[in-house]
């Protein structure tokens with residue numbers, strides 16, 4: 001099966017893009033289970049909604065520079081369950097998050113201790129679907145310690161775990177992350193191992209964990225490689241995400257990969273599994289996902305407020321869906 005519109009990695013670059021792929025996935029719904037919207041714009045939200053993204057998960061992560069105090073963690077977690085969730089709703093996208101201490105900042109042990117104390121205040125909040133993203137960066141003893149403590153926290157709360165696997169020494173770091181999860185008696189079916197590649201996928205699936213793949217320009221995984229992986233391993237326990245953040249990344253990576261899969265002759269059902277359903281099945285184990293919240297048409301009223309603030313600035317006209325016959 002061939003077509004001149006095949007997407008390539010260069011289509012994942014930001015800037016001017018061919019949007020004809022949207023036609024080929026029209027009517028499909030997508031769930032991006034890893035995206036850092038705090039770092040993105042309202043244009044991104046609009047483009048995501050237009051491309052069929054109906055729900056997302058925003059994992060708590062590293063902000064690009066080290067935080068200096070526990071209060072900034074507290075405010076960040078509050079925004080993930082508060083303002084960002086509201087902002088997303090203003091574009092008709094259901095926002096969930098995972099809460100955790102990221103691996104890099106586990107290395108500041110004095111601060112990590114304080115963060116561990118506030119985590120239980122957030123993980124039980126509405127819309128929190130797991131403990132994440134946690135795991136290894138440099139695979140230091142401190143990272144090991146806080147990873148284990150957070151696995152225990154997840155177990156106690158009966159929450160799924162979202163594991164960030166390291167960029168360096170990935171294969172070893174991924175195996176080790178799974179070894180430790182099993183050592184702490186976590187059911188692999190409740191653990192989503194993220195940022196997989198061709199080297200790690202087989203072991204992750206063989207051991208019964210969920211395998212998430214990040215489509216990220218230039219690093220991690222291009223979406224042509226992703227298509228080959230689904231051809232080889234099928235769709236069971238595999239999910240695709242964008243992990244779009246403050247770096248060069250693409251919040252439309254999931255719908256673009258869906259279009260590429262379609263070009264390669266995958267059925268709509270196969271595409272649905274890896275770009276929508278599997279992520280829902282995995283994270284719904286938190287008891288926090290109600291698909292009616294994003295499958296039943298919800299009205300959007302951008303004049304709504306969150307603690308007195310709207311996403312509008314002076315003079316901007318809100319978008320209000322007119323479901324009603326009554327014109328006031």
Ligand SMILES: [Zn+2]
Nearest residue numbers: 059061133243
């Ligand atoms: Zn991330």
